[in-house]
Amino acid sequence: MSERRERSLPLGEAAAGDTPVELVSEFAAVSLVVDRDGNGPRLRIEDLKTGQVGFLDPLELETLAWLPEGALHRFLDPSFHRWREERERG
Amino acid sequence: MTPTTVPADSAAWDALIEPDRVHGSLYTDPAIFDAEMERIWYRTWVYVGHESEVPQPNDYVVKSIGPQPIIMSRDKQGEIHLLLNRCTHRANLVCDAAKGNSSAFRCPYHGWTFSNTGKLLGYPFNSGYGGTEEKRNLGLGRVARVASYQGFVFGSFAEEGPTLEEHLGGATDAFDRLVELSPTGKLDISAGWLQHEAKANWKMLVENETDGYHPQFVHASIFSVAKSGIGDLYGEKSTAVSRDLGGGHTENDLRPEFRRIDEPMGWFGTTADRLPEYVEHLQAARGPERAREIMIDGAPHVMVYPNLFIAEIQLFVIQPLAVDRTVQHVTAIQYEGEPQLNRRMLQQTIGSVGPAGLLLADDTEMYERNQRGVHARTPEWLVLKRGTHRERRDGDGFTIGDATDEVPQRAIWRHYRELMEAGDGDGAVAPPAVPTANGSVR
Ligand code: FES
Numbered sequence: 001m002s003e004r005r006e007r008s009l010p011l012g013e014a015a016a017g018d019t020p021v022e023l024v025s026e027f028a029a030v031s032l033v034v035d036r037d038g039n040g041p042r043l044r045i046e047d048l049k050t051g052q053v054g055f056l057d058p059l060e061l062e063t064l065a066w067l068p069e070g071a072l073h074r075f076l077d078p079s080f081h082r083w084r085e086e087r088e089r090g
Numbered sequence: 091m092t093p094t095t096v097p098a099d100s101a102a103w104d105a106l107i108e109p110d111r112v113h114g115s116l117y118t119d120p121a122i123f124d125a126e127m128e129r130i131w132y133r134t135w136v137y138v139g140h141e142s143e144v145p146q147p148n149d150y151v152v153k154s155i156g157p158q159p160i161i162m163s164r165d166k167q168g169e170i171h172l173l174l175n176r177c178t179h180r181a182n183l184v185c186d187a188a189k190g191n192s193s194a195f196r197c198p199y200h201g202w203t204f205s206n207t208g209k210l211l212g213y214p215f216n217s218g219y220g221g222t223e224e225k226r227n228l229g230l231g232r233v234a235r236v237a238s239y240q241g242f243v244f245g246s247f248a249e250e251g252p253t254l255e256e257h258l259g260g261a262t263d264a265f266d267r268l269v270e271l272s273p274t275g276k277l278d279i280s281a282g283w284l285q286h287e288a289k290a291n292w293k294m295l296v297e298n299e300t301d302g303y304h305p306q307f308v309h310a311s312i313f314s315v316a317k318s319g320i321g322d323l324y325g326e327k328s329t330a331v332s333r334d335l336g337g338g339h340t341e342n343d344l345r346p347e348f349r350r351i352d353e354p355m356g357w358f359g360t361t362a363d364r365l366p367e368y369v370e371h372l373q374a375a376r377g378p379e380r381a382r383e384i385m386i387d388g389a390p391h392v393m394v395y396p397n398l399f400i401a402e403i404q405l406f407v408i409q410p411l412a413v414d415r416t417v418q419h420v421t422a423i424q425y426e427g428e429p430q431l432n433r434r435m436l437q438q439t440i441g442s443v444g445p446a447g448l449l450l451a452d453d454t455e456m457y458e459r460n461q462r463g464v465h466a467r468t469p470e471w472l473v474l475k476r477g478t479h480r481e482r483r484d485g486d487g488f489t490i491g492d493a494t495d496e497v498p499q500r501a502i503w504r505h506y507r508e509l510m511e512a513g514d515g516d517g518a519v520a521p522p523a524v525p526t527a528n529g530s531v532r
């Protein structure tokens with residue numbers, strides 16, 4: 001998976017008090033932890049099925065809290081990004 | 091039983107259903123079962139779930155309407171949807187977990203993704219479909235009408251027909267009584283569901299739920315072990331009544347006995363002093379006098395046709411899967427904010443219908459023996475005559491009989507015949523006639 005980003009910090013070395021939390025449904029399984037490697041804290045999200053990691057900073061998270069109904073729909077479309085023909089790898 | 095075909099006219103139905111006898115083939119004929127699904131289960135209002143099972147935005151639970159797999163979801167705005175749990179691609183079940191929280195559902199087979207309102211949001215590798223136009227027509231199937239009464243959510247596959255309240259008719263009172271027992275007026279159906287499968291036709295279960303003739307025989311062992319007085323409520327001397335509520339809904343009304351005994355919480359097999367918190371809350375909510383009446387009358391014992399049995403402390407949901415296969419889903423009723431009462435309700439439920447429970451196992455044994463017996467070549471009929479000579483009307487105009495009479499079973503079959511005779515037509519079924527004497531029935 002060429003897109004996979006490297007973990008910035010092994011989970012075991014997360015700062016004290018920043019215990020990873022796993023959220024699992026029948027559709028997805030993610031691990032959440034606060035990452036403090038940068039100049040400010042951010043949320044580190046790991047897709048437990050693939051190892052894919054993403055980050056969300058406080059402003060991005062605040063924006064999510066204010067999302068209107070349906071705003072995530074285009075991102076939930078599997079063809080939006082993750083499962084597209086032009087992104088298929090051998 | 092000789093196989094039949096589905097009767098085409100009233101005269102042919104006469105050969106299968108009489109006012110006090112029914113033909114055994116109605117329990118064994120797959121063609122009859124298929125017609126029942128179309129004319130009863132996929133047309134009238136059928137109970138699906140309770141609003142408290144999806145308390146938060148984006149909660150969902152997996153439910154059923156007979157053999158149809160249903161997702162009951164609450165969207166972000168709070169509205170409840172009944173969707174068919176069937177992917178519009180190649181028919182996989184979209185949701186598998188019994189419950190969860192998700193704004194969208196992703197089919198495990200090829201990843202088609204739907205919002206929890208049923209809209210198709212997309213599928214992987216969409217250029218394979220030459221554009222996205224068709225998405226609009228590929229949302230999840232929906233149950234045509236959704237409505238709720240006192241938090242109980244029903245669905246109807248018919249676009250048109252009686253409203254839910256018209257359908258419930260005389261049975262609305264059972265829901266009103268049930269929620270009045272809750273100090274907040276709300277139930278909390280979150281104890282989880284047990285599932286019991288019976289190799290029997292669904293109608294045997296429906297008929298048994300308000301059969302006051304069998305408890306003294308079938309349940310004699312649990313009554314004696316538990317030193318329960320319930321058996322006496324269904325005796326020859328009992329002042330309890332069996333009632334036809336119209337629309338196939340039936341009741342064993344035990345209130346006359348509870349009022350005679352005059353013991354608050356006696357209906358629950360206990361006394362008020364053992365539930366001080368609940369009593370205090372109920373008195374505060376309803377006033378001491380009304381609270382006492384409520385605690386004496388207790389919870390209803392009502393079979394809401396065709397699939398919801400309100401059994402005092404439990405809810406049963408009947409799910410037919412085949413002519414000789416039925417699943418009974420059962421949960422303990424819990425009252426919002428009443429842990430003291432709820433604990434006892436759960437204990438009693440586990441004792442009667444849990445995996446090692448004594449009550450439901452007895453009934454299920456009867457269902458399965460009945461299903462085997464009804465295949466005998468002769469006699470061909472089941473007899474439902476008990477108490478025909480002493481049927482009478484109550485103050486509300488409902489037909490009633492003694493506690494052990496077969497008033498409910500006759501009422502169920504009368505309604506069944508109406509629904510089945512209406513044929514496959516356009517889906518419009520007249521609402522059940524509700525007596526209006528004294529104007530006391532809504
Ligand atoms: S069957 Fe659901 S995505 Fe193919």
Ligand SMILES: [Fe+2]
Nearest residue numbers: 305308309453
């Ligand atoms: Fe029983």
